[in-house]
Amino acid sequence: MKIGAPKEVYEGEARVALTPDSAQQLKKLGHECLIEAGAGEKAGITDDAYREAGVEVVAEAKALFDGADIVIKVREPQMDEVQRLREGQTLVSFFWPAQNEELLNAAAERKATVIAMDMVPRISRAQKMDALSSMANIAGYRAVIEAGNNFGRFFTGQVTAAGKVPPARVLVVGAGVAGLAAIGTSTALGAITLAFDVRPEVAEQIESMGAEFVFLEFEEETKDGAETGGYAAPSSPEFREKQLEKFRELAPDIDIVITTALIPGRPAPKLWTEDMVRMMKPGSVIVDLAAEKGGNCDLTVPDQRIVTDNGVVVVGYTDFPSRMATQSSMLYATNIRHMIHDLTPEKDGVINHNMDDDVIRGATVTHKGEVTYPPPPPKVQAIAAKPKEKKKEPTAEEKRASEVSAFKEETKRQVALLAIAGGAVLAVGLVAPESFMRNFVIFVLAVFVGFQVIWNVAHSLHTPLMAVTNAISSIIILGALMQIGSTSGLITVLAAAGILMAAVNIFGGFMVTRRMLAMFQKS
């Protein structure tokens, strides 16, 4: 099959869908490659470089569309490009089918197959062709560079002979791929980086990149990100209020804000309001990666860099990946190459459009004259396995109720035990003489004290406890001491033996306990 990459017609687009490297890889799959003359120029790739890699350079777009079986592109096609498609031809490109219904229908009418790179499902197997992530990664990186370009100070704090420079404080809003890339870049440059996301489960990822997670105290049934394919879901108005309040608190101390908050299929949420911009210091920079969808900041003007009255720069460029065209072309071309690899399972240059494959099915938006968007949910669950159903937290009332019932239960048991024990003691009292009962009271008390005291003994000290109780139990020596004075020889001898044994025990027991305890050391 012939795979052709036309020159991007969108104004300012510098990327290209085919690189010499990817062309060589595609050839190994049995394909031939075409490229429109000058397509790679803005990405720093000359036509000669393509020729060296064995790519046929075609002078005009029309000739390319006619000659290629598969057209690969970066930006979604213009209407006239769609009109050039023919039956059975395949287009692989970003497409945004939800926003470009007209294009979609037109492509279906032409009976062309369209594979939208933005529709690749987010599952592990498809990561190698996840162009959104690779572009977002570049955007995140570039956003920090762009911010640095407009920021008048160091990122890193320095103590120099000429004075002390405080580190820049960067806030990244939204910790998706772009956000995490921005965090990584910003911390690598030495800034103090804070990051916020509505999905509390990404806190760990944020911290792993070296930023501090801005924690929001809010009780809400937050949807697990995994349920929405790893993207954020819209949040409730109360949550939004709470979030804005937190941002207002942070705004005066932040030098650079990078917002990356997007909700699939919706305008970007407004998170950085005008009053927050007013609170920021002159010279601060806001880079709005969501500018294309209307921007996260109130003042963002898409594709423009503006300076507010209080000297805050707001960057609203929408073409960050394109601004790093060499890098992004390389990554995008690799994503495309992986997609075509999956479409050519036999590596024989024959496309097998397997609609049973989750990834291919998900990305295909028109096929054989039909619109196949939206796709059915993938068979393989997206991203992470759903965490085990958490046990429902008992409500405060339930807790209280269970505490009360546990308390009642305990009271019942205790009262029952006391009643039995008390009854037994009283029964003894009925028959036993008073002299016995005097001792008996002491005995009962001592048992009770013993129970109370021993429960507190540390587990690790059970052996010393045994040794000490052993030593103390030699109190039996008292009995022998009382008897040794008897006038009977036999009694004296027996008592003497008793004293001897008990004495061994006293000294041995205490000594051994001391030895053991002396060994316990703190590190």
Added chain:
Amino acid sequence: MDFGFTIAAYAVATVLFVLSLGGLSNQEKAKRAVWYGIVGMAVAVGATMVGPGSGLWLMSLVLIALGGIVGWQLATRVQMTQMPELVAIMHSLVGLAAVLVGINAHLEIGRVAAAFTAGDLPFPQPEGPMSTAAYDLWLGLTDFAMIIGKKTAVEVTILRIELMLGIWIGAVTFTGSVVAYGKLAGRINSAPVQLPGGHMLNAGAAAASLLFAGLYLGYAESGAVAILMLLVLTALALFIGYHLIMGIGGADMPVVVSMLNSYSGWAAAAIGFSLGNELLIVVGALVGSSGAILSYIMCKAMNRSFISVILGGFGGTSGPQQQVEGEQVAIDAAGVAAALNDADSVIIIPGYGMAVAQAQQSVSELTRKLRAKGKEVRFAIHPVAGRLPGHMNVLLAEAKVPYDIVLEMDEINDDFPSTDVAIVIGSNDIVNPAAQDDPNSPIAGMPVLECWKAKQVFVSKRGQGTGYSGIENPLFFKENTRMFYGDAKASVDSLLPLID
């Protein structure tokens, strides 16, 4: 000095003893607590000697000094691994002393009765004020006899019951402790052994004890028969102590030792009743209840009832045990060392095997080396690891392992999944997953250390045999388990030079 002073001193001693036991709630306070115990004992002994009734001071002092020297020697010479044996054999001394004191009390009663009869006076004392003649005679008695001399008939009967109890419990404690000592010291086979008849024999002996107790009370007045009955009773109790403990396996020794500890306390309390000595009662009860609680705590840790431990052997199995599949994979020292060098967190689970091999110093050295490299090393101690409650803690402390990295089962069990390497040194049943997985296992339901959840498990073990309880351990067959065969000390020593 008079009686009041002795009682006051007893009060002081009681407070000191309670503080001494309560002070063991943490390691630092414990060192002070032992001194409370020592002072309490000194006060008690001193007060008794100056109190009424005791004579032969010099002889008492000499005896105490003699016993002290022996005890001192024993305590300083003993190896920490022999601690369980020492505690057991010392219990037997308390038991024997209780028997002697009890028999003395009986003899004394006989002598007092004889004295009164010789003076043609009634004994026991009738109700109401004592006659002048009786009072004169009573005044001439020595001190313990004085307590007996003023008793009425009911009181004397109670006295006899008390002294029988003291003797009986003391005798059970004596032989029981001797057998426990033998098993712990390895002089007797630690497997449960019972004479034909098993528990029926114990029950029979207990019933016979009751019978002879009754006979003793019936023939109490006729000296020769009474002492004979008492001796038979003692012999029966000695037999019960012997046979009961013989029937309990080595793995249950922690419970047995603390149970015997409890018995020695109850014996002292019973003797205290018969001698009318408050301090004996109080301290006996303290020791008795503390031993009982320790036994309870340990039975709970093994998820077994006290009765089933005492009656010996494991009980309550139904159906066949799960078959263990797979094979035990051995590993050499280099492999273990490589894993340790890579690991960030290590948990060591010591058991009786470590004590037997005297490996605690080597383990401590290994810990020191790993910690010096910045790795997190902790110890997980099962409540019934070893042969004495807290046995492992003492051994590790002896080897200078800091106690704040030695954790209890409940504290550390949740940490295994985040641990890189778990090392099992000479323990078996306490890390047996069958306790959780196999409802037919004899140890089903016993809480165990979930070491198999660690990324890697190394088991240092002598050979392929089963543990004390004779139960196969599926841990050894798990995929992430490697068997590190050999003597625990030699094995750990071979690791040391490989840790860099």
